Amino acid sequence: MTDTAAVLCPDPVRMTNRSDERKKFARVYLGAEPWFPGTGGRTYRGVIDAYHGETGLQMDDDTVAALNTAWLEVMTRTQPDEYRDGVLYDKRQPLILRKLAAEQLFQRLSAPAPGVPGVRVDPGEVIVCPYSSTVLLEEAIATIARPGGVLVCPEGYYKSASVHVAKYGLRMVSSPATADDSFKVDPAALERCLEEHARQGNLCGVMLTLPGNPVVAEYTVAELTEIGRVLVAAEVPIICDMSFDLLVDDHLPIAALSVPTPDGPVRLYDRVLSITGNSKAYNAFGPCKLGAACTGNTAWLDEIRARLQVSFQRETTHLARATIEHTSDELLVRNRMLLRAQVDVACELLSAVNARFGAALLRPLGSRQGMFLTVEFEPGLMAAAGVRTSSELEDLLLTLAGIDCVALDRTGSRRLGVRLNVVAPRYGAGQEEDAPRLLRELFDRMEYLLGRLRAGMSYGDALLERRIPAIPVAS
Numbered sequence: 053m054t055d056t057a058a059v060l061c062p063d064p065v066r067m068t069n070r071s072d073e074r075k076k077f078a079r080v081y082l083g084a085e086p087w088f089p090g091t092g093g094r095t096y097r098g099v100i101d102a103y104h105g106e107t108g109l110q111m112d113d114d115t116v117a118a119l120n121t122a123w124l125e126v127m128t129r130t131q132p133d134e135y136r137d138g139v140l141y142d143k144r145q146p147l148i149l150r151k152l153a154a155e156q157l158f159q160r161l162s163a164p165a166p167g168v169p170g171v172r173v174d175p176g177e178v179i180v181c182p183y184s185s186t187v188l189l190e191e192a193i194a195t196i197a198r199p200g201g202v203l204v205c206p207e208g209y210y211k212s213a214s215v216h217v218a219k220y221g222l223r224m225v226s227s228p229a230t231a232d233d234s235f236k237v238d239p240a241a242l243e244r245c246l247e248e249h250a251r252q253g254n255l256c257g258v259m260l261t262l263p264g265n266p267v268v269a270e271y272t273v274a275e276l277t278e279i280g281r282v283l284v285a286a287e288v289p290i291i292c293d294m295s296f297d298l299l300v301d302d303h304l305p306i307a308a309l310s311v312p313t314p315d316g317p318v319r320l321y322d323r324v325l326s327i328t329g330n331s332k333a334y335n336a337f338g339p340c341k342l343g344a345a346c347t348g349n350t351a352w353l354d355e356i357r358a359r360l361q362v363s364f365q366r367e368t369t370h371l372a373r374a375t376i377e378h379t380s381d382e383l384l385v386r387n388r389m390l391l392r393a394q395v396d397v398a399c400e401l402l403s404a405v406n407a408r409f410g411a412a413l414l415r416p417l418g419s420r421q422g423m424f425l426t427v428e429f430e431p432g433l434m435a436a437a438g439v440r441t442s443s444e445l446e447d448l449l450l451t452l453a454g455i456d457c458v459a460l461d462r463t464g465s466r467r468l469g470v471r472l473n474v475v476a477p478r479y480g481a482g483q484e485e486d487a488p489r490l491l492r493e494l495f496d497r498m499e500y501l502l503g504r505l506r507a508g509m510s511y512g513d514a515l516l517e518r519r520i521p522a523i524p525v526a527s
Contacts, residue, residue: 108476
């Protein structure tokens with residue numbers, strides 16, 4: 053792992069687009085019903101989708117009943133009397149949704165950790181948008197962008213973030229994570245990267261992904277405070293994608309901290325725009341979804357609000373409200389337990405593969421929380437197989453093992469690894485109920501592939517075997 057101030061990977065937008073195009077191209081060559089080998093003479097039909105970001109979790113009965121009632125009211129135009137004055141149905145920024153976001157989606161900012169006072173989020177410091185938090189992310193980026201500008205994103209950001217950033221002319225630069233398997237933001241590397249681009253005059257801001265996607269890392273208060281010190285010293289806007297917050301136990305939002313400085317404590321809440329939504333922890337879908345953002349920087353919030361030309365329809369407000377109001381804290385806890393149990397199973401399967409080979413060919417990164425397992429492959433084995441980048445590893449897993457996943461170079465990382473959805477692997481959308489069996493099948497396919505690589509097969513050999521052309525070299 054390099055320890056330079058910034059990891060300058062190939063153009064991240066081109067890399068992301070090339071990855072998506074290659075998957076479509078490879079699937080054409082594989083055919084409609086491809087077969088893939090496993091260990092012990094087993095064979096499997098179809099490609100396992102471990103790429104997507106759905107949890108496969110279900111709403112509880114109370115939430116389903118509330119949504120059914122809300123749908124009926126929308127369809128029959130018989131909304132409750134409380135909506136008749138039109139205030140709660142404000143098409144720009146519904147008050148009821150801003151209140152729910154402050155109290156529920158940002159609940160951990162008010163009680164982050166023992167001994168940390170936190171921040172009580174006021175609905176006036178919240179903006180919301182229908183369907184997706186991505187809209188808020190893009191508008192926030194637009195407010196800080198300038199031609200030739202740089203957005204510093206610590207290693208391990210969302211796989212398609214580069215596409216959203218590039219829309220406004222910004223270039224993403226990644227600062228390396230810690231070199232160990234914890235995969236934490238390295239404050240020293242981040243500081244060097246920020247100072248370098250400040251000297252060049254092109255630094256526009258920072259984008260964090262906490263807790264991580266693809267890798268969830270666990271931080272102490274002291275570790276986050278040190279990262280906060282670096283951010284405060286840089287004096288630039290900070291965007292934090294915290295959409296996995298309520299999928300993780302005891303996550304400490306960085307915006308809840310105050311950082312000591314020679315001029316007195318600085319609230320990170322006043323420097324950080326925290327963005328989240330209800331699609332993950334609340335299992336929301338379609339018109340039941342909304343995005344939300346909060347910060348104590350009201351001027352920045354006003355800029356984003358002015359750009360946010362998206363209207364809430366009545367059904368969106370009504371359905372999103374029903375989803376949040378009728379999802380209990382107990383359900384959120386139970387969902388986190390279900391996710392953790394599935395990730396634990398995946399780690400046990402991974403350890404068993406390593407044990408059978410007598411070597412650590414697969415190394416899990418980060419904690420066992422969240423919904424993904426991010427795996428680094430043994431560099432020596434990859435070098436011997438002619439696998440130079442994680443994009444090529446992603447392609448090898450798809451073409452020879454039938455495992456669709458996310459290459460880590462799409463997340464600003466140079467590590468030879470991939471992100472796998474291990475809580476809800478599936479053959480197709482809506483088929484997550486078969487996840488436990490598919491998870492075991494996934495590792496069996498991977499074990500067979502590792503065995504062939506150890507026996508001397510190369511990435512090029514695999515492509516020839518499947519009669520699939522090689523992917524072009526990234527530039």
